[in-house]
Amino acid sequence: MALAKLGVVVLDCPDPRALAGFYAEVLGGTVEGEGDWVDLKVPGGVALAFQKAPGFVPPKWPSADASQQFHLDLDVEDLDAAEKGVLALGARPLAQQGATGFRVYADPAGHPFCLCAG
Incomplete structure (x- = not known):
């Protein structure tokens, strides 16, 4: 029996909105959020999230x-x-x-x- 379920894969980056937009064009889906954390809801797949990382x-x-x-x-x-x-x-x-x-x-x-x- 699994102890957990994968919720999201998070990528550190300097510009979360821009990188979410890149992957939205590649994978489809909807970009949600602004600022330091942005989500990409991918149809039928695990979501991707993008987190601002100073000094990335x-x-x-x-x-x-x-x-x-x-x-x-x-x-x-x-x-x-x-x-x-x-x-x-x-x-x-x-x-x-x-x-x-x-x-x-x-x-x-x-x-x-x-x-x-x-």
Whole structure:
């Protein structure tokens, strides 16, 4: 029996509203809130929240001496179309993009995420 239920995944960042807007364009959903905490209610999924973190330092990908902490895997139907979309929204590639079933990017605040062929 589980002891708890996952409520939300929270990402630290310098601008919660802007980063919530980026993920709303990628995942859909509704951005709620202002200020130091903003929620993204994703249809049929776990919510994402964005918390203002003064002095935020983005994770490094990959780095043996500086942990990335975690990353998001986002399932997509068309890798090329999804890549074009996230790059237009301000993501940047983090790894050489090859013929594999996934591609690695950083969101505008520097958090790593993967687009994964679904």
